[in-house]
Amino acid sequence: MNLAQIGGEIHNKRIQAGLAQEQLAKFAGLSRVTINQLENGTLADLGYTKLKAVMDILGLDMETVKPSGLKSALTVAARSISTSYRDVITPDMLSTMLRSGIVPVQFQPHLMALLDETPLQVVVKAVAESATPDVPAKKIMKHLSLWANQWKVCRKVW
Template identity: 55%
Template sequence: MKQKRTELGLLQEQVGNLVGLSRVTVNRLENGTLNDMGYTKLNAILDLLGIGLAAQEGPNMKSGLAVAARSASTSYRVMLTPNALSHILRTGDVPQQYQAHLLAFLEETPLPVVVKAVAEAASAETSSSKIMKNLQHLAKEWHVCREVWSH
């Protein structure tokens, strides 16, 4: 952003004035020290400078089920397999030997991994929405502390 601004011969104060922000805010944005900025304000600066903002997929995770199963199994002797996790997600039935694993899955697995695992487990018979309901039910039943499951 700084490079583009200087190429256009604009000062931070000028950019700020043109989009309704302070020079300090523009400076902090350029230096990566701005903690938070709404999309509308960011987009105004980018438009002014002729910079596009494009959404793209994050780093490609080969298998969300494999990563989630491995993550949920970290502290346990018995390993939860991706196939077993997929079955649990689709049915909502958790065998006794995997209850601690699924609790770890609900409490600790990063949400992007959870979402990818749910998408991979979904089928024509069991939608992602149904799997999420299964997880919410289990989280409520087991009094999971992670807020995302309380909605």
């Protein structure tokens, strides 16, 4: 598979995940122009580390198949953001909050942990798992961005 073919797969996964090119670029530490050129097949070269960063965010490996191991990102995310708190968020609760954009006050610290501390590939996959035809991943990503701005989270990618 060549870089142009990989770029096409990255484009498809980015759209499926509801990410804008600029968001993916921030998550991977690259410029939006680089992501655009990668997706359009006009990028002449991109180092392994940079390409791997993009693909890891989207849950792809170098063969553009989902790597084994992360079966349910919602389960992993819900468990990890509930670790430090008495109130536990279930995967279904997390999915509902992501889709609705509504977070009960007692769960705001949990969602702040999701935005600040959860690995981005887990967040992106949890968004994709939560998306429905009525609430696409792009809308869920807007919820995350809105919360990040509202709660002034430390991770600057939002």
